[in-house]
Amino acid sequence: MTLYTKPLPRINDDTRPFWEGCRAHELRVQKCTACGHVRWPASIICPQCHSRKTTWITVAGTGTVYSFVVYHVAFHPAFRDDLPYVVAVVELTEGPRIFTNIVECSPEAVTCDMPVEVAWDDVTNEVTLPKFRPV
Amino acid sequence: MASMLMSLGHDEEAFGHFGATGSYALAARRAMHEFRTGPETWQHIAVGQRKWANLNPAAMMHDRTMTYDEYMNARWLVEPFRLFDNCLVSDGGRAYIVTTAERARDLKQPPVLIAGMGQKNPASYPESASYFAGPTGAKEAGDRAFRMAGITRDDIDACEIYDCFTYTVEITLQDYGFFAPGEGNNWFQNGTIEPGGRMPVNTSGGQLSEAYLMGMTPLTEGVMQLMGRCGARQLGPQTQTKEPVHILCSDNGGILQCNTTIVLRKA
Numbered sequence: 183m184t185l186y187t188k189p190l191p192r193i194n195d196d197t198r199p200f201w202e203g204c205r206a207h208e209l210r211v212q213k214c215t216a217c218g219h220v221r222w223p224a225s226i227i228c229p230q231c232h233s234r235k236t237t238w239i240t241v242a243g244t245g246t247v248y249s250f251v252v253y254h255v256a257f258h259p260a261f262r263d264d265l266p267y268v269v270a271v272v273e274l275t276e277g278p279r280i281f282t283n284i285v286e287c288s289p290e291a292v293t294c295d296m297p298v299e300v301a302w303d304d305v306t307n308e309v310t311l312p313k314f315r316p317v
Numbered sequence: 318m319a320s321m322l323m324s325l326g327h328d329e330e331a332f333g334h335f336g337a338t339g340s341y342a343l344a345a346r347r348a349m350h351e352f353r354t355g356p357e358t359w360q361h362i363a364v365g366q367r368k369w370a371n372l373n374p375a376a377m378m379h380d381r382t383m384t385y386d387e388y389m390n391a392r393w394l395v396e397p398f399r400l401f402d403n404c405l406v407s408d409g410g411r412a413y414i415v416t417t418a419e420r421a422r423d424l425k426q427p428p429v430l431i432a433g434m435g436q437k438n439p440a441s442y443p444e445s446a447s448y449f450a451g452p453t454g455a456k457e458a459g460d461r462a463f464r465m466a467g468i469t470r471d472d473i474d475a476c477e478i479y480d481c482f483t484y485t486v487e488i489t490l491q492d493y494g495f496f497a498p499g500e501g502n503n504w505f506q507n508g509t510i511e512p513g514g515r516m517p518v519n520t521s522g523g524q525l526s527e528a529y530l531m532g533m534t535p536l537t538e539g540v541m542q543l544m545g546r547c548g549a550r551q552l553g554p555q556t557q558t559k560e561p562v563h564i565l566c567s568d569n570g571g572i573l574q575c576n577t578t579i580v581l582r583k584a
Contacts, residue, residue: 191328223442249347249449252396257335266396269334271343271444279444281329289396294350311331 186306187260196224199238204310207302209243211278212236222278243300244317245274252289268292272314286315329444337481338403340572342395344449345484351450352499355397359483360388361505362518363401363525366480368511370522372550377405378526402483404524411533413540418584429543432468432563432582435461438575446572454576455492455567466563466580470494473580474561475517475542475552476510477535479568480524489567489576490518512550513557520550532568536579539564543583 193201203210211222216233220241227234250270256262268284270292284292285301298314305311334340349355367383370376383401391400421428437454439447448454463469470493480486487501495516496504510518521527521538528534542552542561553560562583569576 188333189330191331197328221445223444229441229445249343249350251339251342251346251398252393253333253339254393254396256333258330258333261333264333266393267333269329269332269339269343281332281334281444283332294347309331313332 188305189258189260190306190309196226200224201309203238203240204302204312205308207310208240209274209300209312210238210240211274211276211280213239220276220278222274222280239276241274241276243274243312245272245298245314247271247284247292247294247296247298247314248273248279249294250284250292252292270314272298280312283311283313284315285313291316337572338398339395340443341482341484342398343443344446344488344573345482346397348450348484348488349397353502354484354487354499356389356399356402358487358502358505359402360385361502362480362483362486362510363388365505365508365510365514366519366523367526369517369520369550370526372512372548372556373521373527374548376522376527377407378522383526398482398484401525404481404529405526407528407530409528409530411530411537413533413537421584427544428584429540430582430584431579433462433464433466433580435459435463435465435578436576437461440571440574443572443574446574448573451488451498452492453488453573454569455489455578456494458567458576458578459493459565462565462578462580466582468563468580472563473516473565474559475520475539475564477520477539477542477564477566478518478523479532479535480519481529481569483525485569485573486518486523488573489569493565493578517552517556517558520547520552532577535568536566539566539579539581543581 213220214228215235217231219230248271252266270284271279273279297317301313301315303311303313370378435458437457478486508514524534552558564581566579
């Protein structure tokens with residue numbers, strides 16, 4: 183594997199199950215076992231009912247583009263060759279929203295509410311990024 | 318500062334998402350999907366504020382005019398934001414003194430009264446935000462500030478709006494109720510916010526064209542206008558605008574995650 187120079191996620195105790203899931207090509211988010219609210223990003227209490235009772239669930243990996251932007255400037259040099267690239271917030275079918283990239287699609291073709299599915303990108307031996315492509 | 322902006326969220330930099338421009342652009346893009354807005358609307362904000370800066374010798378952009386073509390031909394930074402949708406990067410200082418109205422009477426400078434304030438912080442992580450396309454905190458913060466001041470929006474003579482990006486000005490004014498969602502394009506037409514306009518906005522040039530001094534840019538301008546210290550850009554007969562009694566000021570933080578609204582009144 184060639185040297186990967188882009189920033190990597192700073193995995194901590196809150197997010198480790200998510201990144202371990204990605205490595206296994208499974209998209210996992212948190213679910214409150216008190217009220218059933220499915221949430222992302224990870225948090226120690228439920229933003230709906232404030233319960234600390236939390237479990238991790240594996241979601242389908244499908245959703246729609248809630249919003250997206252096209253980067254024309256590389257704020258980090260490792261992204262220079264990717265310009266222009268798309269950063270999006272995808273609303274998962276189960277409800278939560280997640281920061282990601284839209285890939286396998288030209289920036290001009292991306293629209294809000296476009297259906298997408300997860301496209302795994304194994305960037306290092308330890309880290310896999312959940313990107314999304316049009317369905 | 319750079320490292321602070323770089324670590325605003327969680328792991329989004331792994332996807333090449335950095336700083337405030339990208340996140341406000343996400344908000345603006347969702348707004349473009351939900352109602353009629355976009356560069357055609359924002360050009361009026363960028364160009365209108367620049368005209369105020371051209372009257373302000375302290376403004377970084379005092380000597381540089383801007384046409385609609387120059388706005389539209391500027392390079393993309395993070396689409397849908399072009400260069401002139403972004404605020405300036407500035408070093409500078411501003412100060413105001415807060416005291417009681419009674420003490421202020423004996424001071425050398427004419428005071429300005431804080432007639433009302435409101436705050437609303439719909440904070441959540443940007444990716445789970447429900448306020449990208451409004452209503453932002455400005456809606457409830459504005460209502461509270463108007464109520465405390467005992468006035469309505471119709472009593473406002475000018476606005477000094479936190480303008481980190483052009484879209485921030487539109488969504489804030491929209492949430493204050495100056496126009497319905499998507500009607501901003503029409504509302505801004507024909508120089509509404511410019512010198513000579515019926516609702517002057519960001520009369521120093523704002524953060525887009527004067528200087529980015531965080532929430533101090535709009536607030537101190539509102540105070541100075543009501544003190545009558547604004548020289549060539551002074552609201553009133555010399556800029557063919559209404560002599561101001563009430564000025565509405567806003568500040569917001571995060572990615573539209575909090576809003577403070579202040580109504581200033583001429584003493």
